[in-house]
Amino acid sequence: MNLPFLPLCALLLLLSAFSSADIRPGATLHASHLNDTWTSPNSTFSLRFIAATPTSFSAAITCAHIPIWRAGGASPTVVDSGGSLQFLTSGNLRLVNGSGTILWESGTAGHGVSHAVLDDSGNLVLRNGTISVWSTFENPTDTIVPSQIFTSSNTLRAGSFSFSLTKSGNLTLRWNNSIVYWNQGLNSSVSSNLTSPSFGIQSLGILTLSDPTLSASVVMAYSSDYAEGSDMLRFVRLDSDGNLRIYSFDRGSRISTVRWAAVKDQCEVFGYCGDLGICSYHDSSPVCSCPSENFELVDPKDSTKGCKRKEEIENCAGVVTMLELQHAKFLTYPPESPSQVFFVGILACRLNCLMGGACVASTSLSDGTGSCYMKVPGFVSGYQSPTLPSTSYIKVCGPVSPNPSASLNGGDDTSCKLHMWIVAAVVVGTLLGLVLLQVGLWWWCCCRNSPKFWGSSVPHALLEYASGAPVRFSYKDLRYSTKGFKEKLGAGGFGAVYRGVLANRTIVAVKQLEGIEQGEKQFRMEVATISSTHHLNLVRLIGFCSEGRHRLLVYEFMKNGSLDIFLFPTGGHSGRLLNWESRFSIALGTARGITYLHEECRDCIVHCDIKPENILLDENYSAKVSDFGLAKLINLKDHRYRTLTSVRGTRGYLAPEWLANLPITSKSDVYGYGMVLLEMVSGRRNFEVSAESNGKKFSVWAYEEFEKGNMEGIVDKRLVDREVNMEQAKRAVEVSFWCIQEQPSQRPTMGKVVQMLEGIIEIEKPPAPKAGTEECTGESSRNVSSKVVAVPPSSSSLLEKTGCSSFVSGRTVEKSSLSARNVEIASACLLQSEESET
Ligand SMILES: *[C@@H]1O[C@H](CO)[C@@H](O)[C@H](O)[C@H]1NC(C)=O
Numbered sequence: 001m002n003l004p005f006l007p008l009c010a011l012l013l014l015l016s017a018f019s020s021a022d023i024r025p026g027a028t029l030h031a032s033h034l035n036d037t038w039t040s041p042n043s044t045f046s047l048r049f050i051a052a053t054p055t056s057f058s059a060a061i062t063c064a065h066i067p068i069w070r071a072g073g074a075s076p077t078v079v080d081s082g083g084s085l086q087f088l089t090s091g092n093l094r095l096v097n098g099s100g101t102i103l104w105e106s107g108t109a110g111h112g113v114s115h116a117v118l119d120d121s122g123n124l125v126l127r128n129g130t131i132s133v134w135s136t137f138e139n140p141t142d143t144i145v146p147s148q149i150f151t152s153s154n155t156l157r158a159g160s161f162s163f164s165l166t167k168s169g170n171l172t173l174r175w176n177n178s179i180v181y182w183n184q185g186l187n188s189s190v191s192s193n194l195t196s197p198s199f200g201i202q203s204l205g206i207l208t209l210s211d212p213t214l215s216a217s218v219v220m221a222y223s224s225d226y227a228e229g230s231d232m233l234r235f236v237r238l239d240s241d242g243n244l245r246i247y248s249f250d251r252g253s254r255i256s257t258v259r260w261a262a263v264k265d266q267c268e269v270f271g272y273c274g275d276l277g278i279c280s281y282h283d284s285s286p287v288c289s290c291p292s293e294n295f296e297l298v299d300p301k302d303s304t305k306g307c308k309r310k311e312e313i314e315n316c317a318g319v320v321t322m323l324e325l326q327h328a329k330f331l332t333y334p335p336e337s338p339s340q341v342f343f344v345g346i347l348a349c350r351l352n353c354l355m356g357g358a359c360v361a362s363t364s365l366s367d368g369t370g371s372c373y374m375k376v377p378g379f380v381s382g383y384q385s386p387t388l389p390s391t392s393y394i395k396v397c398g399p400v401s402p403n404p405s406a407s408l409n410g411g412d413d414t415s416c417k418l419h420m421w422i423v424a425a426v427v428v429g430t431l432l433g434l435v436l437l438q439v440g441l442w443w444w445c446c447c448r449n450s451p452k453f454w455g456s457s458v459p460h461a462l463l464e465y466a467s468g469a470p471v472r473f474s475y476k477d478l479r480y481s482t483k484g485f486k487e488k489l490g491a492g493g494f495g496a497v498y499r500g501v502l503a504n505r506t507i508v509a510v511k512q513l514e515g516i517e518q519g520e521k522q523f524r525m526e527v528a529t530i531s532s533t534h535h536l537n538l539v540r541l542i543g544f545c546s547e548g549r550h551r552l553l554v555y556e557f558m559k560n561g562s563l564d565i566f567l568f569p570t571g572g573h574s575g576r577l578l579n580w581e582s583r584f585s586i587a588l589g590t591a592r593g594i595t596y597l598h599e600e601c602r603d604c605i606v607h608c609d610i611k612p613e614n615i616l617l618d619e620n621y622s623a624k625v626s627d628f629g630l631a632k633l634i635n636l637k638d639h640r641y642r643t644l645t646s647v648r649g650t651r652g653y654l655a656p657e658w659l660a661n662l663p664i665t666s667k668s669d670v671y672g673y674g675m676v677l678l679e680m681v682s683g684r685r686n687f688e689v690s691a692e693s694n695g696k697k698f699s700v701w702a703y704e705e706f707e708k709g710n711m712e713g714i715v716d717k718r719l720v721d722r723e724v725n726m727e728q729a730k731r732a733v734e735v736s737f738w739c740i741q742e743q744p745s746q747r748p749t750m751g752k753v754v755q756m757l758e759g760i761i762e763i764e765k766p767p768a769p770k771a772g773t774e775e776c777t778g779e780s781s782r783n784v785s786s787k788v789v790a791v792p793p794s795s796s797s798l799l800e801k802t803g804c805s806s807f808v809s810g811r812t813v814e815k816s817s818l819s820a821r822n823v824e825i826a827s828a829c830l831l832q833s834e835e836s837e838t
Pocket residue numbers: 033034035
């Protein structure tokens with residue numbers, strides 16, 4: 001401004017000599033003439049076009065440069081340079097684009113409007129004589145100024161956000177007209193039944209609520225500079241970030257300052273960062289980002305527009321898993337359905353959301369309320385801050401790829417540090433390279449042809465093996481014996497398994513553990529425990545490798561693979577069938593192996609994952625239980641970030657206490673065993689549903705047939721023309737029904753199971769096992785226990801991805817299964833074993 005000592009409003013006063021107070025019909029403002037204005041008598045306010053961008057303009061009432069009302073509403077309606085604001089002779093006020101399109105009008109044609117007046121308070125009134133027909137104060141956009149009366153029929157809008165006054169006198173901020181993220185009513189000591197409340201800002205800087213039933217207006221908020229300053233315009237504005245603020249505009253310095261904000265913590269504004277966006281603070285200003293690299297910004301130029309998944313859950317070809325966000329919550333405000341709030345622990349909060357088709361994210365509060373919020377598909381608004389006592393999970397199409405932590409605080413300071421690190425790394429790397437080169441040369445010259453070099457470690461290791469202690473292998477040895485991890489035997493629970501041949505020609509199975517973040521010492525302790533667990537019916541651990549991040553276990557090789565191949569023949573293996581005798585001896589062997597784990601070995605082990613896939617058969621078809629003791633290897637805390645892929649499904653074998661978030665005990669293994677036993681008799685997956693089983697799960701149907709005495713119906717059809725000991729089969733079926741009782745206390749111990757199978761003790765008639773133990777079907781999950789109402793109804797499309805529906809149809813899921821399954825198992829087992837230790 002060229003006239004620094006003359007305030008703008010005074011300047012306008014000079015100009016106002018050229019404009020009359022009344023605006024006559026027929027007058028027009030042109031967007032191309034920004035100097036054209038209709039001003040108030042003392043020139044405080046003027047109606048004019050202001051430039052939104054160099055080529056787009058909006059018609060606004062302003063004081064100096066501050067717009068307090070805009071034609072066409074909050075999400076600014078802009079015109080090109082050919083646009084105009086026309087006060088038609090019909091009495092209509094109309095905003096027209098250059099092309100002639102009508103973008104907005106006041107709708108006052110035919111109301112006898114004779115003229116318009118912009119008064120000194122900033123109100124533009126269309127009048128019939130002295131009667132007000134329409135005014136901008138009654139049709140506010142996003143701002144309230146002093147002397148403007150805001151009633152319950154008015155609304156301020158900015159984007160998806162709105163501010164309104166309820167009929168009962170509460171001030172509310174809403175998102176999408178529904179979610180109330182701020183709600184302030186009268187102090188209860190002054191509350192009364194209001195009749196027609198109104199709200200406004202006093203020029204001193206006080207927000208007040210008035211009502212005919214109140215003797216005086218009630219102060220709702222003070223601006224921090226209230227009653228200060230002389231030439232101030234104070235106004236309330238709903239900003240585009242969803243917060244309602246008081247601004248003080250100093251006409252002298254032409255600076256406006258925020259003096260109060262309704263929502264103290266901007267990140268608490270619902271939807272501020274858009275759908276799936278996460279709000280956090282960088283220094284003191286809120287920033288929006290996406291939860292992880294599995295997401296991308298909807299609009300790369302505007303992070304508040306929210307995020308979208310790079311791979312949608314519905315189209316997920318891989319593994320659906322839960323991304324963990326520490327110290328984060330998903331905002332939950334009324335009227336969010338109370339049925340989405342549950343009282344369950346953190347693991348159940350995560351698992352239930354993962355399993356529930358109608359859940360996209362969950363928040364587990366650590367504030368003492370024990371609450372868990374499940375978010376249904378729609379709009380999810382996140383907040384992450386080191387001070388938040390909650391952990392959140394969000395469904396992603398795995399694998400999880402966390403945000404690079406540097407990007408959040410990539411200031412000059414850190415980038416400088418980063419440079420130093422790079423320089424240091426280059427120097428160290430170069431030195432290391434030189435040393436390696438020397439060592440390489442030395443090896444090339446001296447040792448290349450010496451057999452001693454290769455021989456030094458392996459025979460020594462094998463000596464240890466012979467003595468029974470676990471052998472420590474180097475990673476190089478194992479890579480060599482597995483020919484570079486070429487021949488994959490399968491993808492077991494805790495990692496892939498490869499065939500290998502040791503130097504002494506022993507064939508082994510090498511399991512490459514995934515996601516073990518444990519320290520070397522602890523890992524070796526667990527390995528020692530596992531390898532000291534010897535039993536004829538347990539797979540023997542030969543050795544291990546713990547080198548850097550590599551953790552591998554070397555097991556004896558089981559020639560005949562896992563039991564499921566024989567029980568549920570798939571295309572490739574349909575020729576292999578076990579006769580009744582073998583089945584019964586495998587059942588007994590398995591029971592003995594588990595009994596040993598539970599009752600006879602020094603550190604008792606709960607297996608946690610009994611299923612046919614974990615029962616291996618040696619060359620004589622005798623049963624060996626595998627994968628025991630591994631759950632303890634997974635470090636709960638570190639592990640929750642990681643994803644394990646390629647997990648086989650175990651849904652049908654999970655005891656109800658898994659879902660009910662009750663303690664997991666050895667009785668949970670008994671449950672899994674019961675299911676396996678039933679499958680060995682029937683050759684059918686326990687959760688299989690077919691026309692033959694009347695559309696019921698096989699285990700449910702089998703009990704009904706058992707009650708009717710139809711044992712033949714239950715026994716595997718493929719055994720009909722072979723010899724089946726029906727007395728043994730009946731015993732096995734009875735035992736299995738005892739094992740799958742809903743109440744853990746009703747299930748027998750594994751020791752008792754062995755005795756029952758052997759016919760040493762009498763078996764009472766088993767009561768009906770509850771139907772609702774299969775957590776994959778929404779229908780049955782209701783029955784499990786009252787705590788399990790937390791499982792949201794499942795959607796079939798998601799279950800397809802998580803593997804559940806595949807089980808229903810009876811197939812084994814090899815790849816696209818629940819990656820999280822094991823983490824769950826591991827954590828629960830860990831908790832359990834910690835409990836039992838104390
Ligand atoms: C508007 O007025 C300013 C001075 O008040 C003048 O410099 C400018 O040329 C005018 N613009 C137009 C388009 O009339």
